[in-house]
Amino acid sequence: MELAAVFDFADGSGIRSKNPVKRLALADSAAIAELSVEELMGAYVGGDPAAFDLLYRKISPQLLGYLIRLTRHRERAEDLLQVTFSKVHRARASYLPGAPVLPWVMAIARRSFYDELRAKKSRREELSHDGSLPEPKPAEEPVPADVSDALERALDALPDTYREAIQLTKITGLSMVEAASVLGTTPTAMKLRVHRGYRALRETLEKYQRDV
C-alpha cells in the first residue's frame, strides 16, 4: 500500500485516506494488517491519535510478552509497558522516519527495565504491606519433569547475554538484525550468542535428564 495514499502529512492530521471507504476500513483488522508499524508510527508522529491506537494494537502484545519474560511479574510488566509507551510518546520527535519501530520500542522497554532494576538495587530492602521482610527463596528447586518447564528453567539459568539473545530472536520473534540493534551489537555477535546459548541449554537439560 502506498504511504501517500493513506497518510496526509501535509496538514499534520496523520491518517487520512483519499478514499472514504479506505478510511472506514482502517478500523478493520485486515486493514490494520496491511499497514506497517513504521507507517503507523509516521502517522502518530504526524499527530494522529487513531494511528496510535492501531500502533498500540500491533506492538503491545509482543512488547508485553517480552516484558513479562524480562520481569517474570505480570504487574511489573504492565507498569513497564505503560512507562515504555510514555517514553515513546515523549521521544517521538527523535524517531527517524521509516526506521524499524519494533527494535526502537524494545530498546526503550529494555532500558526502562534495567533503569528500574538499578533504582531497586539502590534501595536497601523492600518490606511487605504488613511490614515484614520478604521470604527468602528456597536454595534448590526440584528438577522439572516437563520438557518445556525444564527449558524455561534452563533459559533462566543462562547468562544475561545469551538469555536476552534467545528471548528476542526465538521467543519475541525479532530478526537477528533487529535483535542486534536492541542489544547494541552486531548480527554476527547475535548469532554467536544464540548458538552459545543453545549449547549451554543443551548441557543444562542433559544435566536435568541425568538428575531425573
Next chain:
Amino acid sequence: MSEQDRQYDELFSRLGTQNARVKPSPEREAQIRKECTASLTPIAPLKRWQRVASCCALGLLVMSGLAALTRGDGVHQLTRSTLYGAAAWALVLLSVLLVGFGPQGSRAALFRIGAALSVPLAFLAYLGVSQSAWTPLVEWIGHPIHCANAFRCGVMALGLGAISASGVMLVWRRTDPFNPGWSGALAGVVGGMTGALSVGLVCPDGEAWHLWLGHGVGVVMLVLIGAWLGRRVLSP
C-alpha cells in the same frame, strides 16, 4: 542445525505465541491511550540524511567563515590562533555529530575500533610527548609549581568542557534508547575538546607534559562522566 535445536525453536516459538496472547488490563490500556494521545501535536522529524546534511552544512559554514576571517596580514597572532583553534574544534564537532547521527551498526563498529586503538595510541602519544618534552616526566612532576599550574588549567578545562558537554546533552536528551552511554561519552568528547582548546589558547605554558596532563585529563574525565550521565539523560 540439529534436531534438538529445532525442537527448542519450536518450544520457544510456542512460548512466544502464548506470551503474545496476554493482554494488559482495560484500565491500564485506557491509561496508556490517554497518556499518549492527550497532548498529541504534529511533529515533523528530520530524516537521517537531513540531520547529517545539516551538520555538514553548519560545519562547512563555520570553516568558511573562519578561513575568510583569518586571511590578510593585519590579523593579530592571538586572533589567528583562536580562529584556527575554533576551526579544529569545528572539525571535532562535525566528526562527533556525523558519528552520533550515523547508523547504529557503523556507530558501534567505530566505537569498537576506537576502543581497540586507544591503548596503542596512548602509548604512541606518550612516546611522542616524551620526545617533544623539554624535561623528563619525573623531573617535571617533582616541581610543585608545575603540578599547581597543571591542576589550575585542568579545573578550568573541566569547567568549560562541562558547560559545552551539558549543552550537547541537552540537545540530545531522550533521543538514544540504543547506546545512551556511548552517546554520553561522545558528548564528553565534545565538551572535553572544547575545554582543552579554550584553555590551550590562553595558557602560556607550552611544556608538553603540562598540555597533556593539565589540558588532556579533562577530556578523559568528561568522557567517563558523559558515559555515566548519558545512560540517565539520553535514554528516552
